[in-house]
Amino acid sequence: MAIAEIAACISLVKGLNDAIATAKEAKNNAGAFANIIGKFAKANDAVLDAESKNISRMSIQDSMQIQVAKRQLSTFQQQLKDIMLMQGLSADYNEIMNRVEESRLAHEKAMHVLKLKKKQRKKDLHLLLQILGYALLTVSVFVIIAWVFSGT
Numbered sequence: 001m002a003i004a005e006i007a008a009c010i011s012l013v014k015g016l017n018d019a020i021a022t023a024k025e026a027k028n029n030a031g032a033f034a035n036i037i038g039k040f041a042k043a044n045d046a047v048l049d050a051e052s053k054n055i056s057r058m059s060i061q062d063s064m065q066i067q068v069a070k071r072q073l074s075t076f077q078q079q080l081k082d083i084m085l086m087q088g089l090s091a092d093y094n095e096i097m098n099r100v101e102e103s104r105l106a107h108e109k110a111m112h113v114l115k116l117k118k119k120q121r122k123k124d125l126h127l128l129l130q131i132l133g134y135a136l137l138t139v140s141v142f143v144i145i146a147w148v149f150s151g152t
Contacts, residue, residue, distance in 0.1 A: 012043035
């Protein structure tokens, strides 16, 4: 399932290249920019969601694909910024990117929380296994002592 989500993210990011070509031809067409930004936001959200849902199950290849998709989104963002600034839409660009940045920060915070929870679960499991080991050792000692004294 992780592979399908990651493949969908990659296809969304690749679709942004067509959107860049459209943006260069748009010339102050707000509808075209809204469509492009919508595609950008959808691709960005898909990449972040795929990463957060599959953080512990990703192979190295999947992780690399997610990283490449993030890099492509960053490149797309720079191209979009250049186009919108040339079109005189800097205020719109700044507002949009503030929203995207808020989303990214929320994602990073959620990822940090997930990593902390995973670390805590590992720690708790280790502690539980340690307690079970000590309990088994204690029971074994009592059984051996009982066996030794019952044989006399």
